[in-house]
Amino acid sequence: MARMSRLTRETIDTEDLLRRVTVPAAGAVVLFLGTVRELTAGRRTLALDYEGYPEMAERKLAELDAEARRRWPLCEVALVHRLGRLELTAASVAVAVSSPHRDAAFEAGRWLIDTLKETVPIWKQEHWADGTQEWVHPGLGAENVPPNPSEFPASSSGGAP
Amino acid sequence: MKVRVKLFAVAKQAAGAEAIELDVPADAVVADVRTALLAAIPALAPAARHLMFAVDAEYAGDRAPVAAAKEIACIPPVSGG
Numbered sequence: 001m002a003r004m005s006r007l008t009r010e011t012i013d014t015e016d017l018l019r020r021v022t023v024p025a026a027g028a029v030v031l032f033l034g035t036v037r038e039l040t041a042g043r044r045t046l047a048l049d050y051e052g053y054p055e056m057a058e059r060k061l062a063e064l065d066a067e068a069r070r071r072w073p074l075c076e077v078a079l080v081h082r083l084g085r086l087e088l089t090a091a092s093v094a095v096a097v098s099s100p101h102r103d104a105a106f107e108a109g110r111w112l113i114d115t116l117k118e119t120v121p122i123w124k125q126e127h128w129a130d131g132t133q134e135w136v137h138p139g140l141g142a143e144n145v146p147p148n149p150s151e152f153p154a155s156s157s158g159g160a161p
Numbered sequence: 162m163k164v165r166v167k168l169f170a171v172a173k174q175a176a177g178a179e180a181i182e183l184d185v186p187a188d189a190v191v192a193d194v195r196t197a198l199l200a201a202i203p204a205l206a207p208a209a210r211h212l213m214f215a216v217d218a219e220y221a222g223d224r225a226p227v228a229a230a231k232e233i234a235c236i237p238p239v240s241g242g
Binding site: 051055056125 | 167211232234239
């Protein structure tokens with residue numbers, strides 16, 4: 001069977017994901033999509049750019065898949081995260097799970113997206129409507145984020161090959 | 162010895178490069194890599210305590226050795242989803 005937890009640079013094919021997790025043993029299928037939102041704390045987003053550390057991200061997705069199956073009686077799990085430029089309303093991430101009964105499917109789906117957001121090495125860059133760009137790093141307040149190099153002479157970075 | 166560290170997101174932006182070569186002691190651990198990285202890219206200093214590292218594509222603590230590593234990466238706080 002093809003790997004069901006992976007990264008992609010294409011539009012996430014939700015019909016395909018649902019087909020993959022909908023098996024005879026399942027009585028419940030839950031699909032979560034994370035989508036590109038226009039407003040964040042009053043600021044307007046034009047687009048998001050997602051970057052990943054692919055080798056590690058795919059390994060982490062496989063670990064999440066295995067851990068969810070260990071915790072809940074699941075039939076199938078499919079995790080897909082998209083990388084690259086995404087416009088408003090595009091799905092950046094999809095979590096699809098199936099189980100014999102709905103409680104496990106809902107709980108596992110919730111745990112999977114929450115844990116994915118905390119552990120999988122993927123980053124998003126906001127492209128704000130005011131023309132600025134900004135990498136999003138939870139826990140890093142504005143005072144902790146290094147300035148954009150465009151505001152700083154390149155010589156300040158030093159040491160880069 | 163020299164180690165090459167992959168950079169992502171704000172670390173890549175601050176360095177202006179996708180990776181950086183650093184000089185570290187022969188028996189270096191992740192904490193030494195962090196110190197060398199901050200010395201090479203002073204702009205990262207404010208984020209220092211939030212930067213994690215991966216050795217061979219697995220999160221590694223400050224005491225993890227890096228001499229045998231095939232790949233080292235700096236992992237700023239993640240924001241996928």
